[in-house]
Amino acid sequence: MIYFDNAATTPLDERVFEAMKPYLLEHFGNPSSTHALGRQVKVALEEARKSIASLLKCHSSEIFFTSCATEANNAIIKGVVDKMGVKHIITSKLEHHAVLQPAEDLAKRGLVELHYVNNDSQGAIDLGHLEELLKSHECALVSIMHANNELGNVNAIEEIGELCKQNNALFHSDTVQTAGHNVFDLEKFPIDYMVASAHKFHGPKGVGFMFVRKEKRFSPLVSGGAQEKELRAGTENVASIIGMTEAFELAQNEIDVNEVVLKRLKSYLVDELMSRFDCLTINGTVDSSLNNILSLSISPEKTSTMLLFSLDMKGIALSGGSACGSGAVSSHVMEAIHSDPKAGVIRISLSRLNTKEEIDVLVKALEEQFK
Ligand code: PLP
Helix, strand or coil: CEECECCCCCCCCHHHHHHHHHHHHCCCCCCCCCCHHHHHHHHHHHHHHHHHHHHHCCCHHHEEEECCHHHHHHHHHHHHHHHCCCCEEEEECCCCHHHHHHHHHHHHCCCCEEEEECECCCCCECHHHHHHHHHHCCCEEEECCCECCCCCEECCHHHHHHHHHHCCCEEEECCCCCECCECCCCCCCCCCEEEEEHHHCCCCCCCEEEEECCCCCCCCCCCCCCCHHHCCCCCCCHHHHHHHHHHHHHHHHCHHHHHHHHHHHHHHHHHHHHHHCCCEEEECCCCCECCCEEEEEECCCCCHHHHHHHHHHCCEECECCCHHHCCCCCCHHHHHCCCCCCCEEEEEECCCCCCHHHHHHHHHHHHHHHC
16 A cells, blocks of 8 residues: 555654554553552653653743644634633634634634634734734734644744734644754744644544633633643543654654655655646645645546545555545635636645655556546
8 A cells, every 4th residue: 555645644653653652552551549559640741741841942841742633623622712801713714624624613602702813825823914803903812833734834923923922812733744844943923822633643543732822811611620720630641652752752863854754755745746737736835845745636626535545545645635624515725716616626644654666657647537
């Protein structure tokens, strides 16, 4: 199987699995237990928190473990509205449903007014419009993702954060597609809340974390226990947290090598596809884009479902967009960039484990499809 769906999830790194094993088999104590078995696990958990915090240049008390990034996004958006007196949520139509749905739910319940920042046909956020919205709405929470999971667009979150700061707004960024892949300096980044999901950087599924800036704490989404300093109740998924930490350390330590590999692969992929197929066009902002995501529209509008199915039959896995939206007929992101929502779209998402030879196989398979 050739795997080009790394924005949906990445394969587990064997080194991560090795780090997790002792916490599945030997160190099984509950970190909240006061006996030696529990205390030993608690120490490992706090070491993990410290390690993530030091890589992000924040304090370990600002890192909270969650079951995934969807939970973290929900906890932040709902909790901030509940606790921080937020009256307006400013977001964009290109956000993941894990941001859009909680924001829409709060608006439907009359708890906030929802405002969408304009974007252009490549999906670039209109910062002038964001500033206007900020100036005309006090007590706002801004939620703008760092990088878009369907298009690969990277947003200027430092600039957005500065605008929020100048206008006394809180700033949350869904950083799922960049956490582990980018360097964050939270001492300097004007960002109040960020999230991560381990399975996007070769860690296990079902675990993530949120960064919550000190003094910007909110009410818990999950209550009923004192874990995670009462911000997220429930026994911690210890082995997965250890695995996520190992994956995060590896991703950060190997960031330069991985970047070179991914840049080379993406540029080869783009050159091969653009030189051979007139029927493909690239979606998204070309100059500010992730090295691992390429979104393409197919014209004449072939159904991407048939294409993806044929490629799957040949052992090539890629997707039409977000895995979380699978089953949906159209993509809200494609709609937001004014593309025909039913047009054929494919997303090729790479990891450091892909090779040029795999790209050659994909190109050959596409040639057979389009001939
Ligand atoms: N936000 C973005 C941008 C994503 O790409 C995803 C997953 O694809 C999520 C949120 C949800 O993450 P999780 O799978 O950890 O719930």
